[in-house]
Amino acid sequence: MSTCSTHALDAALGVPAAGLPVTLRDSAEVTLAEAVTDADGRVRFPADLGSGPHSLTFATGPWFAAAGRDTFFPEVRLTFTVPADQQHHHVALLLSPFAYTTYKGS
Template identity: 50%
Template sequence: MSLSTHVLDTALGVPAAGMSLRLRDADGAVLAEGTTNADGRYGELPAVGAGVFVLRFETAAYFALSGRPCFYPSVEVRFEVTDPASHHHVPLLVSPFGFSSYRGS
């Protein structure tokens, strides 16, 4: 199964470049970690099987880069893969005082 993510800074209307993230499995084992590229994407998430996973986004460090305070110092998106043959896209829409996620395509 392929897995991808994309982070958009909705306060500025731009991709969230340089945001650190980490993918963990349900047991807490780190499967991948790095930062988003200029387009707000992290394109090298590993293929995973069925199970529960957590993407953790380090929002405080990202907002600090532009001198903006934030209410949520990190955002964790917990999701379940039930069909490992399908592509799973986990986007994050973020601002200093709110966030949203959904299953993308």
């Protein structure tokens, strides 16, 4: 089994994306865990992931709206593959109202 964590940063303001809801799902769209990023923009999910595709969905629309900011993306969904031989996956999100980028962290 493997674990997953994420780190979301508000690249437009240069701060962590604190309070951002995130959902972890498996390839069958079963919700494995739901969380909200902490003050540092981080979440470590308690779920054990099997190998194969998984996704993280960030509820960016409501998050930006709560801050009185417009956004082009109502959500950001990142799909990634979990190999059977890796114990931890870290998926980072750099976010702004009209763009985002992601990378596999360590």
